[in-house]
Amino acid sequence: MEPTVLAQLIINGILLGGVYALAAFGLSLIFGVSGVLNLAHGEFLMVSGFIVYLLFDTWGWNPFLLVALVTPLFFLIGYFFEKGLIKPLGFRKEHVRLASAMLVTLGAALIIEDVAAFASKDVQFEKSIDFFLPTWVVGQLYFPTLKLLVFGLVLVLIVGLFLFLKYTYLGLAIRAVTQDRRGALLNGVDILRVNAIAFGIGSLLAAAAGGFEVIHSVVAPNIGLPLTMKYLCIIVMGGLGSFLGVALGGVIIGLGESFVGFYYPAWGQTVAYLLLVVILLVRPKGLFGE
Amino acid sequence: MKPNTLILPVLIALLFLPLIPIDARNYLLQVLTFLFLNLVLAQSYDMVGGTMGYINLGHITFFGVGAYAFGILLNEGLPFVVSLPLAVVIVVIFAAIISYPFFRLRGAYFSLATFGLVKLMEYATINLSWLTGGSNGLKIEAADRTLQIYYLGLIVVVAVILCSWQIGRSRLGLAMKAIREDEGVARDFGVPTFKVKAQAIMISSIFPGIMGGLYTWQLNFIIPDDVFGLKLALTPIAMAMLGGSGLLIGPIIGAVFLYSVEEVIWTNLAHLQGAVLGLVIVLVGLFMPGGLARLALVERLLSRMGIHEEDK
Numbered sequence: 001m002e003p004t005v006l007a008q009l010i011i012n013g014i015l016l017g018g019v020y021a022l023a024a025f026g027l028s029l030i031f032g033v034s035g036v037l038n039l040a041h042g043e044f045l046m047v048s049g050f051i052v053y054l055l056f057d058t059w060g061w062n063p064f065l066l067v068a069l070v071t072p073l074f075f076l077i078g079y080f081f082e083k084g085l086i087k088p089l090g091f092r093k094e095h096v097r098l099a100s101a102m103l104v105t106l107g108a109a110l111i112i113e114d115v116a117a118f119a120s121k122d123v124q125f126e127k128s129i130d131f132f133l134p135t136w137v138v139g140q141l142y143f144p145t146l147k148l149l150v151f152g153l154v155l156v157l158i159v160g161l162f163l164f165l166k167y168t169y170l171g172l173a174i175r176a177v178t179q180d181r182r183g184a185l186l187n188g189v190d191i192l193r194v195n196a197i198a199f200g201i202g203s204l205l206a207a208a209a210g211g212f213e214v215i216h217s218v219v220a221p222n223i224g225l226p227l228t229m230k231y232l233c234i235i236v237m238g239g240l241g242s243f244l245g246v247a248l249g250g251v252i253i254g255l256g257e258s259f260v261g262f263y264y265p266a267w268g269q270t271v272a273y274l275l276l277v278v279i280l281l282v283r284p285k286g287l288f289g290e
Numbered sequence: 291m292k293p294n295t296l297i298l299p300v301l302i303a304l305l306f307l308p309l310i311p312i313d314a315r316n317y318l319l320q321v322l323t324f325l326f327l328n329l330v331l332a333q334s335y336d337m338v339g340g341t342m343g344y345i346n347l348g349h350i351t352f353f354g355v356g357a358y359a360f361g362i363l364l365n366e367g368l369p370f371v372v373s374l375p376l377a378v379v380i381v382v383i384f385a386a387i388i389s390y391p392f393f394r395l396r397g398a399y400f401s402l403a404t405f406g407l408v409k410l411m412e413y414a415t416i417n418l419s420w421l422t423g424g425s426n427g428l429k430i431e432a433a434d435r436t437l438q439i440y441y442l443g444l445i446v447v448v449a450v451i452l453c454s455w456q457i458g459r460s461r462l463g464l465a466m467k468a469i470r471e472d473e474g475v476a477r478d479f480g481v482p483t484f485k486v487k488a489q490a491i492m493i494s495s496i497f498p499g500i501m502g503g504l505y506t507w508q509l510n511f512i513i514p515d516d517v518f519g520l521k522l523a524l525t526p527i528a529m530a531m532l533g534g535s536g537l538l539i540g541p542i543i544g545a546v547f548l549y550s551v552e553e554v555i556w557t558n559l560a561h562l563q564g565a566v567l568g569l570v571i572v573l574v575g576l577f578m579p580g581g582l583a584r585l586a587l588v589e590r591l592l593s594r595m596g597i598h599e600e601d602k
Contacts, residue, residue: 037398088576096579098398099345103531103575106524110568118561225520229409232402240399266417273410277391280403284394 004140009258015147017254018154019212021247023227024234025161026205028246031235032178033198035098036086039105042228043112044203048074048210049219050116064153067211071204078203081108082196109224117221150212157208161201162243174198233272237279239286248287304444319440323508325549326443327501331526332533332541333450334497337457339527340536342490343470344393348404350523351388351411352495356381356502357517358415361428364506374503381499382492389488396473412518427513430506439508446504450497454538457493466490470536525552525567532574534581539592543582 027041052066059066085104089097136143165171173194176184185191213219234253238245253272261268279287307318335349359380363373388407395403415422422428457463465486468476477483506512516522525548526541533544551570555563574581582588 031398035398037402085572085576089579092579094397098401099339099531099535100575100579102345102401103528104572106528107568107571107573107575110571111565114562114564114568118565226409229405233406236395236399236402236406267413270410270413270417273406273413276403276406277410280395281391 005262007141009262010255011141011143012147013255013258014251015144015151015254016258017251018151019209019216020230020234020254021250022154022157022212023206023209024231024238024246024250025158025243026202026209027228027231028235028238028240029161029174029198029205030202032240033174034082034086034195035181036101037098037105037232038199038202039102039225039228040081040109040112041202041206041231042224042226043109043116044074044078044206045210045213045227046116046219046221046224047112048207049214050120052211053214053219063211063215064149067208067215070211071207074207075200075204077200077207079196079200081203082199086199087192087195109228113221113224120221144216147216150216153208154212157205158247161205170194170197230272233276235286237276237286239288242286242288245286245288301448316436319436321553323436323440323443325545326440326447327505328526328529328549329542329545330443330446330450330497330501331522332529332545333454334494335526336530336535336541337454337466337494338490339530340540341457341463341470342466342487344487345401345527346404346491346494347401347523347527348388348407348411349494349498349526350518351404351407352381352385353498353502353505353522354411354415354514354517355384356499357506357512358422358428358502359499360503361430361506361512362421364430365428370507374500377503378496378499381495381502385492385495386488389491393484393487393491408518408520408523412514415514415518422514425514427511428506429511432510435508439504442504443501446497446500451538451542453493453497458538462486462489528571528574532571532578532581534583537581537583540581540583543588547582 023041023045027038030036030038030041048070051070052063055061055066055070056063085108086101089100089104092100136145136148165175173184173189174197176187176189177191177194177198181191184194210219230253234249235246237252238247238249253275256271256275257268260271304322307322331349331353335346338344338346338349356377360373360377363376364370368376392400392403392407416425418424419426457466465476465481465483468479468481469483469486473483502517505517526545529544529548530541531544532548533542534540548570552563552567555566559566578585583592
């Protein structure tokens with residue numbers, strides 16, 4: 001293998017993995033706090049991508065500005081999604097709660113996907129933003145500036161999230177609930193509020209990823225569930241509640257898809273699932289699970 | 291549930307239904323055949339999902355592997371009576387193989403990983419095109435087999451219900467329920483949890499395996515997107531939960547109810563069928579955690595018919 005090809009594949013893989021990790025953080029946060037697998041996570045991403053596309057189409061503003069405008073809106077959407085659909089499941093028995101939460105979020109995912117497909121007339125209709133930046137060439141390596149910019153913003157968001165969880169009272173509460181729900185409750189944490197806020201933040205991260213997705217790639221109404229599954233692979237692979245695990249899981253899958261996609265294009269999409277099975281065989285709790 | 295005044299007439303009616311000489315007969319038979327398919331998938335899913343509490347989102351992989359194994363064997367020139375059992379054996383071996391890595395996981399992790407398995411199998415089937423025909427699909431010799439499929443499907447329906455009932459009163463079933471309630475305690479009390487889980491998933495894989503073969507035999511043509519599709523993967527699970535997971539009658543009620551709703555939606559609504567189905571699923575999840583079979587009204591009705599079972 002030529003060294004430049006190798007370096008190029010690594011660059012592409014890491015840039016791809018960054019966006020994966022961003023949305024996966026959101027899913028991991030929600031799962032950690034409320035114990036709910038939000039199967040509608042990818043749908044938030046898809047809807048946000050669509051809104052950014054529509055606004056870009058009508059106003060023609062800078063897409064990054066539009067992402068910054070649209071994303072906070074999804075905090076509210078996620079917050080009220082939790083209040084309306086997840087909170088009523090309340091304190092049912094563990095496996096009953098897991099099952100009904102899966103039913104509810106799955107149903108919501110089907111509704112969102114179908115309405116989006118209906119609104120855009122066709123499931124396969126792909127939307128993408130016509131926005132380019134010059135590619136940065138160093139020697140024989142190509143750095144796609146647009147993806148670098150996206151990666152930089154992803155890093156900013158992830159670091160921001162990390163600081164928020166580490167240094168604010170709310171972040172402390174979220175970590176406490178993730179570690180021990182009952183213990184947090186006994187120490188006076190308002191669990192219901194923390195649940196809704198975590199859902200809001202998770203959806204916000206998904207929405208940001210959706211905005212980036214439509215900028216450097218495409219969105220279509222039917223990408224939601226497959227993407228959700230890929231994020232689920234990442235958080236299982238990394239280990240529940242592990243920040244480092246999710247980041248590493250995202251990058252591993254990004255690199256895997258980049259390499260396998262280059263040599264065996266047909267197998268590119270299977271990488272996430274194959275790696276998941278292999279890693280679970282070696283470490284059932286994920287890379288960084290306890 | 292005992293074969294009693296209600297069940298025998300229904301069975302006999304179903305047996306003689308194909309004799310009705312009306313034009314719409316084939317449509318009716320096809321509708322019933324797909325109801326059988328959904329019912330078998332829901333009931334066999336619930337062996338692991340309801341009785342043992344492991345939500346296996348990858349149950350449909352057994353169906354898909356069965357469909358492809360049967361089609362490939364039939365195209366190799368083996369007769370139907372050999373290919374179908376052989377396909378089922380392949381499915382059970384597949385279940386045994388996946389039970390090792392996947393049952394090292396618990397709760398939500400297990401569900402996630404099995405969900406990923408569906409996609410993995412779909413892509414694998416597309417890519418192994420020398421064996422499966424890839425995304426062009428797999429063809430077998432075409433013929434109209436509506437009547438045979440109907441009767442075979444009916445037999446499998448009876449078999450899966452009897453098998454669930456038998457599991458419910460066996461030692462294995464008791465061990466599965468113990469695992470559902472508290473796996474750690476069950477293991478401490480000497481239940482060989484790993485063996486029980488492997489046995490349960492192998493038994494539950496038999497029936498979707500058979501139905502997969504019959505599906506190929508009926509449609510003459512299958513594609514990966516179809517037999518490993520998300521809709522076919524999730525609807526039977528929604529049915530089991532809608533009807534009442536963990537009860538013998540639950541998946542039956544759920545399958546009949548949701549399938550009827552779907553038929554009405556498909557025939558009356560030009561758009562947004564998926565959204566209405568999604569709405570039904572959301573409402574079930576929100577308001578009926580125990581499913582239809584545990585509603586007081588339905589419970590009274592069931593006990594009047596003599597098929598009410600205690601929730602243990």
